[in-house]
Every structure is written in C-alpha cells, then in structure tokens.
Amino acid sequence: MTQILEPGSLAGRRALVTGSSRGIGADTVRYFAEAGADVVVNFRNKAPRAEKLATQLRELGVRALVQGADLTDPDSVAAMMDAVREEFGGLDVLVLNASGGMEGGMEEDYALKLNRDAQLSVLDAALPLMGEGSRVVFVTSHQAHFIRTTPTMPEYEGVALSKRAGEDALRERIPALEERGIGFTVVSGDMIEGTVTATLLNRLSPGAIEERREQAGKLYNVSEFAAEVARAAVDPVPADNTRLVGDTGSFNGEG
Numbered sequence: 001m002t003q004i005l006e007p008g009s010l011a012g013r014r015a016l017v018t019g020s021s022r023g024i025g026a027d028t029v030r031y032f033a034e035a036g037a038d039v040v041v042n043f044r045n046k047a048p049r050a051e052k053l054a055t056q057l058r059e060l061g062v063r064a065l066v067q068g069a070d071l072t073d074p075d076s077v078a079a080m081m082d083a084v085r086e087e088f089g090g091l092d093v094l095v096l097n098a099s100g101g102m103e104g105g106m107e108e109d110y111a112l113k114l115n116r117d118a119q120l121s122v123l124d125a126a127l128p129l130m131g132e133g134s135r136v137v138f139v140t141s142h143q144a145h146f147i148r149t150t151p152t153m154p155e156y157e158g159v160a161l162s163k164r165a166g167e168d169a170l171r172e173r174i175p176a177l178e179e180r181g182i183g184f185t186v187v188s189g190d191m192i193e194g195t196v197t198a199t200l201l202n203r204l205s206p207g208a209i210e211e212r213r214e215q216a217g218k219l220y221n222v223s224e225f226a227a228e229v230a231r232a233a234v235d236p237v238p239a240d241n242t243r244l245v246g247d248t249g250s251f252n253g254e255g
C-alpha cells in the first residue's frame with residue numbers, strides 16, 4: 001500500500017471507519033493513520049484482526065481505539081460512541097463502510113436492518129461528537145447505487161436494494177448535515193477484486209468477476225478502492241455528493 005494522503009495532514013483529527021478489521025475498511029483506516037489521524041477500528045466478529053491492525057497503526061505514532069460493535073444493536077453502537085467520546089473527545093471523520101446481508105442464517109430483513117437502519121443509527125449516534133468541518137462518507141457499490149436503472153445479479157439484488165435504501169435515507173439528512181457544517185459524500189465502486197463479497201458472488205454466479213472486468217476494462221482492488229474512500233473524506237464534497245470510482249459506462253441513468 002502506498003501512502004495516498006499527505007503525511008501529517010490529518011494530525012489531530014479523529015476518524016472512525018465501521019467494519020475496519022479487514023478488507024476495504026481496514027485499508028481505509030490505515031490511510032487515515034498514515035496521514036496522522038487517531039483512528040477507531042470497529043469490528044463485529046474479527047477481534048484478533050482488529051487488535052493486530054491497531055497494534056500496527058500505533059507504531060505509526062497515532063492512537064488506535066478498537067471497538068467491537070454490532071451496528072444493528074443500538075446499545076452496542078451507543079457504547080462504542082461513549083468510548084470514542086471518552087478516549088478521543090470527538091470525531092472528525094465517520095466512514096460508513098460496514099455492510100452485509102449475504103450471510104447465511106440471518107433474519108429475512110437483516111440486509112435492510114444493517115444497510116439502511118443501522119447506517120442511520122450510527123450517524124445519529126456519532127453526530128453529537130462531530131463539529132463543523134467534519135465529514136461523513138457512505139461506501140456503496142455501483143450495483144447498489146444504480147439498482148433502479150440497471151439490474152444486478154439475482155443473488156445480490158436484495159443487498160443492492162437495501163444499500164440503495166440506506167443511501168437514500170442518508171441523503172435525506174444532507175440539508176441538516178450542511179446546516180451543521182458537516183460534509184457528506186457517497187463513494188460508489190464497481191466489484192472489487194479480492195473481496196469476500198466478490199468472491200462469494202463469483203461462486204454463486206460463476207464468471208461474474210471476469211464478465212465485469214471485461215465490461216469495465218479494469219476492476220479496482222481493495223487498496224485502490226480504499227484510497228478513493230479515504231480521499232473522499234478530505235477532498236471537497238462533490239456538488240452531487242457522489243464520487244463514482246471506475247467505469248460506469250455499463251450502468252444506466254443518473255443513479
């Protein structure tokens with residue numbers, strides 16, 4: 001991973017990335033720490049991975065707080081924010097990265113609970129910690145962002161609809177966030193090579209990754225996409241609050 005944010009540019013800033021023990025979230029939180037931010041590593045199941053990552057990040061000279069929290073459980077979200085307040089005194093960047101809905105054995109409406117309701121409740125719980133100039137980033141996929149105009153593979157449709165519902169619900173908050181001087185950006189990307197989700201979709205629908213790579217010309221990998229997520233937290237907020245990463249030529253409409 002190469003450094004993508006100016007070293008020291010986030011010194012004194014505090015960033016929380018949901019679902020940051022692995023994958024895109026872990027690389028995003030590392031970019032913030034490399035730029036000098038104190039970071040919160042949030043996990044649901046992967047405590048040892050979260051602890052290991054935090055140990056590495058502390059070696060960069062920043063504070064790294066590890067917080068286990070199931071985002072669908074408001075009590076555990078509240079406990080996480082209490083810990084952030086106590087340790088860091090506030091929050092400057094919130095990245096809503098954690099996502100799910102393809103896990104087996106979950107209740108029928110789990111995808112909506114996590115990808116819509118929990119996103120709003122994490123934002124609501126974080127807001128009292130966030131001041132003017134702070135930033136919120138919501139991470140999604142093109143398959144979800146464009147689901148109204150471009151169908152996706154049936155195995156992912158429920159997750160895509162739930163993530164789009166989450167995006168819509170968050171977008172309704174933009175005026176209130178702007179009033180408080182808080183910037184909000186949605187980052188949407190195509191299938192990311194090397195992720196559990198893409199691998200799972202490829203197993204359910206053999207050839208899916210290859211097909212997307214051919215259509216798009218190039219697929220981003222985890223660290224490349226995480227770099228875009230991290231940049232979205234510091235770059236000016238786009239006029240439409242949307243940062244589209246990679247090719248969108250095969251997706252129709254305005255999203």
Ligand SMILES: NC(=O)c1ccc[n+]([C@@H]2O[C@H](COP(=O)([O-])OP(=O)(O)OC[C@H]3O[C@@H](n4cnc5c(N)ncnc54)[C@H](OP(=O)(O)O)[C@@H]3O)[C@@H](O)[C@H]2O)c1
Pocket residue numbers: 018019020021022023024025042043044045046047069070071072096097098099100114139140141142163188189190191192193195196197198
């Ligand atoms: N994968 C892709 O191809 C792709 C493409 C474009 C955009 N994206 C977006 O990028 C983001 C990250 O994707 P990813 O593929 O890296 O995801 P992932 O591998 O499925 O990881 C999801 C993360 O969310 C956490 N998480 C899941 N359920 C949770 C819950 N109830 N409470 C707290 N944390 C929870 C997981 O924590 P534990 O590991 O501790 O369970 C994990 O850290 C998502 O928003 C996704 O839509 C992904």
